[in-house]
Amino acid sequence: MPVYEFYCGRCDxxxxxxxxxxxxxxxxxxxxxxxxxxxxxxxxxxFTPVTSHKSAGI
Ligand SMILES: [Zn+2]
Structure with a gap:
């Protein structure tokens, strides 16, 4: 089963x-x-999708 991240605004x-x-x-x-x-x-x-942003300018 995957692990999910949560945030509680009550407890910060x-x-x-x-x-x-x-x-x-x-x-x-x-x-x-x-x-x-x-x-x-x-x-x-x-686990965000891997995007190729290694070098912006060639
Ligand atoms: Zn809480």
Whole structure:
């Protein structure tokens, strides 16, 4: 299962949680600090698509 990044605006805390893709589609993981979801935002996961921006100018 993939690991997803979340951010809790209530605690100003970032955390990660392992959950199913379908689960992540529907909901967020609850914050480990306040155990709430109402201020939780999804963060983009770390496996971003590889883009070739090595050298801008030739
Ligand atoms: Zn929280």
């Amino acid at each position: 805390k970032e955390y990660s949680a392992v959950m199913h893709v379908a689960e992540h589609d529907r909901q967020v993981a609850e914050c480990p600090e306040c155990h709430r979801k109402d201020k939780v935002e999804k963060r983009l996961s770390t």
